[in-house]
Amino acid sequence: xxxxxxxxxxxxxxxxxxxxxxxxxxxxxxxxxxxxxxxxxxxxxxxxxxxxxxxxxxxxxxxxxxxxxxxxxxxxxxxxxxxxxxxxxxxxxxxxxxxxxxxxxxxxxxxxxxxxxxxxxxxxxxxxxxxxxxxxxxxxxxxxxxxxxxxxxxxxxxxxxxxxxxxxxxxxxxxxxxxxxxxxxxxxxxxxxxxxxxxxxxxxxxxxxxxxxxxxxxxxxxxxxxxxxxxxxxxxxxxxxxxxxxxxxxxxxxxxxxxxxxxxxxxxxxxxxxxxxxxxxxxxxxxxxxxxxxxxxxxxxxxxxxxxxxxxxxxxxxxxxxxxxxxxxxxxxxxxxxxxxxxxxxxxxxxxxxxxxxxxxxxxxxxxxxxxxxxxxxxxxxxxxxxxxxxxxxxxxxxxxxxxxxxxxxxxxxxxxxxxxxxxxxxxxxxxxxxxxxxxxxxxxxxxxxxxxxxxxxxxxxxxxxxxxxxxxxxxxxxxxxxxxxxxxxxxxxxxxxxxxxxxxxxxxxxxxxxxxxxxxxxxxxxxxxxxxxxxxxxxxxxxxxxxxxxxxxxxxxxxxxxxxxxxxxxxxxxxxxxxxxxxxxxxxxxxxxxxxxxxxxxxxxxxxxxxxxxxxxxxxxxx
Numbered sequence: 165x166x167x168x169x170x171x172x173x174x175x176x177x178x179x180x181x182x183x184x185x186x187x188x189x190x191x192x193x194x195x196x197x198x199x200x201x202x203x204x205x206x207x208x209x210x211x212x213x214x215x216x217x218x219x220x221x222x223x224x225x226x227x228x229x230x231x232x233x234x235x236x237x238x239x240x241x242x243x244x245x246x247x248x249x250x251x252x253x254x255x256x257x258x259x260x261x262x263x264x265x266x267x268x269x270x271x272x273x274x275x276x277x278x279x280x281x282x283x284x285x286x287x288x289x290x291x292x293x294x295x296x297x298x299x300x301x302x303x304x305x306x307x308x309x310x311x312x313x314x315x316x317x318x319x320x321x322x323x324x325x326x327x328x329x330x331x332x333x334x335x336x337x338x339x340x341x342x343x344x345x346x347x348x349x350x351x352x353x354x355x356x357x358x359x360x361x362x363x364x365x366x367x368x369x370x371x372x373x374x375x376x377x378x379x380x381x382x383x384x385x386x387x388x389x390x391x392x393x394x395x396x397x398x399x400x401x402x403x404x405x406x407x408x409x410x411x412x413x414x415x416x417x418x419x420x421x422x423x424x425x426x427x428x429x430x431x432x433x434x435x436x437x438x439x440x441x442x443x444x445x446x447x448x449x450x451x452x453x454x455x456x457x458x459x460x461x462x463x464x465x466x467x468x469x470x471x472x473x474x475x476x477x478x479x480x481x482x483x484x485x486x487x488x489x490x491x492x493x494x495x496x497x498x499x500x501x502x503x504x505x506x507x508x509x510x511x512x513x514x515x516x517x518x519x520x521x522x523x524x525x526x527x528x529x530x531x532x533x534x535x536x537x538x539x540x541x542x543x544x545x546x547x548x549x550x551x552x553x554x555x556x557x558x559x560x561x562x563x564x565x566x567x568x569x570x571x572x573x574x575x576x577x578x579x580x581x582x583x584x585x586x587x588x589x590x591x592x593x594x595x596x597x598x599x600x601x602x603x604x605x606x607x608x609x610x611x612x613x614x615x616x617x618x619x620x621x622x623x624x625x626x627x628x629x630x631x632x633x634x635x636x637x638x639x640x641x642x643x644x645x646x647x648x649x650x651x652x653x654x655x656x657x658x659x660x661x662x663x664x665x666x667x668x669x670x671x672x673x674x675x676x677x678x679x680x681x682x683x684x685x686x687x688x689x690x691x692x693x694x695x696x697x698x699x700x701x702x703x704x705x706x707x708x709x710x711x712x713x714x715x716x717x718x719x720x721x722x723x724x725x726x727x728x729x730x731x732x733x734x735x736x737x738x739x740x741x742x743x744x745x746x747x748x749x750x751x752x753x754x755x756x757x758x759x760x761x762x763x764x765x766x767x768x769x770x771x772x773x774x775x776x777x778x779x780x781x782x783x784x785x786x787x788x
Contacts, residue, residue: 326349572584584601
């Protein structure tokens with residue numbers, strides 16, 4: 165792999181610049197980057213033949229509006245040659261994910277998907293939800309589209325197969341059956357209500373169910389029920405009957421259960437008005453395990469084939485693909501895409517666009533969902549854009565804001581103080597951009613809202629100035645909303661001025677007369693306060709933003725307070741780990757009793773040395 169950065173070619177840009185680069189390129193496979201005047205990456209592309217591919221950009225005409233605009237903005241290029249086209253494709257996707265170029269298709273949702281884990285590190289396996297690295301011993305089933313889909317399936321499995329979901333520690337500490345046993349969702353292996361052999365049979369049946377072998381399970385249950393009835397074991401027969409009913413109910417509520425597709429992802433793309441929606445349905449064990457919709461950033465891309473290829477390569481970058489992927493549109497290079505996915509998964513991956521039969525019906529269903537989801541999103545976006553235009557007019561902004569940041573603080577008499585930031589834009593609340601700030605300043609007087617706001621904004625914009633001083637990303641806000649009146653606005657204005665950030669509009673939202681909702685007053689630096697009419701949609705929008713910031717700050721504060729309530733004073737002592745903490749609590753009964761203990765009593769605890777006993781004693785006595 166060889167990287168080449170040709171020398172600067174003077175003030176040339178666009179076609180003329182690219183024409184100069186052509187003279188230095190060979191016909192190797194590789195990756196090229198198109199850069200703007202500030203060195204920002206406009207586009208990353210791969211080529212089987214760099215010279216042939218880049219020569220397309222050197223033509224002065226025949227380009228789409230998007231490509232023509234990109235060429236005009238190009239001030240330099242970088243090239244990296246590879247040994248194979250497959251290697252170039254992988255490198256291209258890595259660079260897109262890392263650099264997020266403006267003109268590339270970009271998948272913005274990078275959340276992992278949950279799985280069901282049958283944990284087998286214990287004699288009685290536990291069934292539970294799992295997300296993240298598959299490092300725990302056991303069998304994994306998934307992915308599921310959402311945590312809700314996993315939870316529903318787990319509930320179904322408990323009703324039919326009576327498997328435990330408690331932790332090993334809880335399992336070992338039980339002396340009598342828990343509530344799940346009483347409501348017939350667990351077989352109570354913790355207290356010996358079922359043998360290890362019989363429990364293992366239940367686990368095997370549950371795994372067959374997850375693999376789609378429900379017919380075999382139902383036949384076995386029916387045979388066992390008949391045998392129990394014949395032997396006059398009526399209670400056991402009734403229990404088996406209830407399990408058969410539960411299994412039948414599970415099968416009847418499954419959304420889409422294809423008979424001839426055991427394992428596949430159904431990927432459907434719908435594009436309209438410069439936007440796209442990709443629906444992914446997960447089929448495992450002949451069962452639908454839910455669906456998710458994605459809205460990739462297109463960057464002006466016009467080809468469904470290009471969008472589909474970029475989506476597949478980015479989507480399966482950090483998750484294993486199934487053996488079959490059924491598509492609504494073929495990717496740009498189907499054979500190469502299949503080869504790359506197969507190499508990543510270390511097994512053959514088949515991708516295809518079905519034309520008839522059950523597979524085509526599955527794709528058509530996913531495509532219909534993609535079309536409807538995009539229509540709903542575009543309708544919501546249109547409303548949101550009108551509201552943002554109203555905000556721009558109400559606060560005399562140069563343009564409708566695309567990123568609004570709202571700040572709020574929360575504390576109780578100065579304790580467990582936190583700051584919260586929420587973000588809203590054309591697509592509504594952008595929850596992935598929410599931030600929480602633990603107030604760390606030791607010089608802040610408890611309950612000093614001005615001091616807390618100063619710390620929050622200083623940390624936020626100091627980091628922003630460090631990471632993006634030239635404002636090349638979308639992380640810079642177009643409007644700051646502060647919960648407060650003229651005093652808070654003046655303080656925030658001074659904080660930002662000290663940081664050298666003086667061009668971001670600031671608006672304070674005060675309760676107004678009688679602190680009634682609907683009578684809010686809005687404050688701007690150096691201007692008289694004003695109010696919006698009671699039924700103005702912009703007023704309701706601002707109220708929603710403020711309430712969401714308040715909810716976020718309050719929730720963060722409550723979580724911090726709950727954590728502090730559960731904290732043990734022994735955790736504050738250096739050298740006191742889990743085993744020593746357990747020994748002290750077992751010996752004295754509580755942390756309060758430990759704090760009152762004498763030095764000799766502490767030294768009598770097994771595992772506590774004389775030096776450690778002295779440290780514990782000094783810690784509590786220093787507190788007075």
